[in-house]
Amino acid sequence: MKTYLICNAILLLCGIAGVISSCEVGNMAPIANTATLPGKLSDYGIFPDGAIERPAAGFHRYHLATQLFTDYAEKQRLIHLPRGAQFSFDSSGNAVFPDSSILVKTFFYYPDKRKPSAGKQLIETRLLVKINGQWNVGTYKWNKEQTEAYLLENGTDENVSWVNEHGLRKTLQYRIPAQEECSSCHRTGRSITPIGPKARNLNLPLADHPHQENQLLHFEQTGLLTLQPSDLLAPLPDWQSPSIPLAERARAYLDVNCAHCHSATGFAESTRLFFGYEIPLANTRIRARKDHILHRVEATDPDIRMPQLGTTVPDSVGVALIRAYIQSL
Ligand code: HEC
Ligand code: HEC
Incomplete structure (x- = not known):
C-alpha cells in the first residue's frame, strides 16, 4: 500500500528529526484491534442455518439513506445489541453502542442482478465488535461451498463476475481489505469507530413496511433505540x-x-x-x-x-x- 509506505517514511523522518509528537502523519499509523476475534464466522451464530436471508433473532437489519459504493457489491447490514440493551445518539448524531454490540455487513453479488431470487455469491462478512469499550474490526471470507466464512486478516483479491441490471456481464478483481485498511476508514483519531449508524443516515422511511414507517421510530418502538426528538432533524x-x-x-x-x-x-x-x-x-x-x-x-x-x-x-x-x-x- 503506497500510502502506508509514505506514512511510514514520514514517520521515520519525524522520528529522526525528534519531532514525532508534532508530526501529523505519525498519528495516522494503523490502529490495531484490542481483542482476538474467533476464526470462524459461525462462532457468532449470526446465520444459524447458513443463509444470510435468515439472521438469528437479535440481529436486526438496518438500511442507510445513502450508502458507500464498493465495486457494485450488494450489502446486507445488521445490528446486534446485548439482550435488553439500547443504542442512542450523541450530540453530533453518531450512534453510541453498549459493550458486546456487533455490527455486521455482508458483501455479495447476484450472479444475475435481473434475477435476485436465483441466488447470491457471498464474498465476505465484515464485523465491528465492541469489547471492553473498544471496537475491533474483522472480515470473514466465505468458502467456495458458501457454508462457512473464515477470518482473513491480511486481505486478498477475489475475481468476481456477474450480469448487471442491463444484462451486461461484468468482471473485476474485488478487494477484501486487510485489517489496517479497515482501520484507515473506520477511525476517529486513535480509535476504531462505526461509520454508517448516524442519526441522519438512519432517518428514512422503510420501503418494505406498511405505511413506510420511519426506521428510527421503528427502532425506538422495538426497544433497540433511545431516541431524542433532535435525532429526527436533518435527515441525510x-x-x-x-x-x-x-x-x-x-x-x-x-x-x-x-x-x-x-x-x-x-x-x-x-x-x-x-x-x-x-x-x-x-x-x-x-x-x-x-x-x-x-x-x-x-x-x-x-x-x-x-x-x-x-x-x-x-x-x-x-x-x-x-x-x-x-x-x-
Ligand atoms: C481511505 C481514505 C480516503 C478516502 C475514502 C478518500 N480519500 Fe481523498 N485522500 C486520502 C489521503 C490519505 C489523501 C492525501 C494523499 C494523497 O493526496 O493521495 C487524499 C487526498 C485527496 C485529494 C487531494 C487533496 C487536495 O486538497 O487536493 C482530493 C481532492 C481527495 N482526496 C478527494 C477525495 C474524494 C472526492 C473522495 C471520495 C470520493 C476521497 N478523497 C476519499 C484518503 C482518502
Ligand atoms: C474505503 C473505506 C472503508 C474500508 C476500507 C472499510 N470500510 Fe467498513 N464502512 C465504510 C463506510 C463508509 C461504512 C458505512 C456506509 C455503508 O455501510 O455503506 C462502513 C460500514 C461498515 C460496517 C457496518 C457498520 C458501520 O460502521 O457502518 C462494518 C461492520 C464495517 N464497515 C466493517 C469493516 C471492516 C471489518 C473492514 C475491513 C475488512 C472495513 N469495514 C473496511 C468504509 C470502509
Whole structure:
C-alpha cells in the first residue's frame, strides 16, 4: 500500500528529526484491534442455518439513506445489541453502542442482478465488535461451498463476475481489505469507530413496511433505540433520489464515500479537505479544490484515484454526480 509506505517514511523522518509528537502523519499509523476475534464466522451464530436471508433473532437489519459504493457489491447490514440493551445518539448524531454490540455487513453479488431470487455469491462478512469499550474490526471470507466464512486478516483479491441490471456481464478483481485498511476508514483519531449508524443516515422511511414507517421510530418502538426528538432533524438525502436538489445529493454522496477519511479526525486529516455533510459549503475547501476533486475522482491511475481505498473501479454514476455538482459551483 503506497500510502502506508509514505506514512511510514514520514514517520521515520519525524522520528529522526525528534519531532514525532508534532508530526501529523505519525498519528495516522494503523490502529490495531484490542481483542482476538474467533476464526470462524459461525462462532457468532449470526446465520444459524447458513443463509444470510435468515439472521438469528437479535440481529436486526438496518438500511442507510445513502450508502458507500464498493465495486457494485450488494450489502446486507445488521445490528446486534446485548439482550435488553439500547443504542442512542450523541450530540453530533453518531450512534453510541453498549459493550458486546456487533455490527455486521455482508458483501455479495447476484450472479444475475435481473434475477435476485436465483441466488447470491457471498464474498465476505465484515464485523465491528465492541469489547471492553473498544471496537475491533474483522472480515470473514466465505468458502467456495458458501457454508462457512473464515477470518482473513491480511486481505486478498477475489475475481468476481456477474450480469448487471442491463444484462451486461461484468468482471473485476474485488478487494477484501486487510485489517489496517479497515482501520484507515473506520477511525476517529486513535480509535476504531462505526461509520454508517448516524442519526441522519438512519432517518428514512422503510420501503418494505406498511405505511413506510420511519426506521428510527421503528427502532425506538422495538426497544433497540433511545431516541431524542433532535435525532429526527436533518435527515441525510438519498443521493440517488431524482427529486432532491443536485447539491444536496452530491454532498450526501461525498459524506458517505469520502468524509470518513476526509475529516478533522480521519485518515486524510492532513489534506484539510473535509466532506462532512454537516459542514456548510463556505467552511469546506470544496470550492477552492474543485479541479483537484474532479481530477482525483476521474483519475485512472489507482495511486491517484479517490476514494483511496475500498474500490477497484470508479463508480461512474457517482463520478457523474460529482462532476455535475463541481461544474455547478
Ligand atoms: C474505503 C473505506 C472503508 C474500508 C476500507 C472499510 N470500510 Fe467498513 N464502512 C465504510 C463506510 C463508509 C461504512 C458505512 C456506509 C455503508 O455501510 O455503506 C462502513 C460500514 C461498515 C460496517 C457496518 C457498520 C458501520 O460502521 O457502518 C462494518 C461492520 C464495517 N464497515 C466493517 C469493516 C471492516 C471489518 C473492514 C475491513 C475488512 C472495513 N469495514 C473496511 C468504509 C470502509
Ligand atoms: C481511505 C481514505 C480516503 C478516502 C475514502 C478518500 N480519500 Fe481523498 N485522500 C486520502 C489521503 C490519505 C489523501 C492525501 C494523499 C494523497 O493526496 O493521495 C487524499 C487526498 C485527496 C485529494 C487531494 C487533496 C487536495 O486538497 O487536493 C482530493 C481532492 C481527495 N482526496 C478527494 C477525495 C474524494 C472526492 C473522495 C471520495 C470520493 C476521497 N478523497 C476519499 C484518503 C482518502
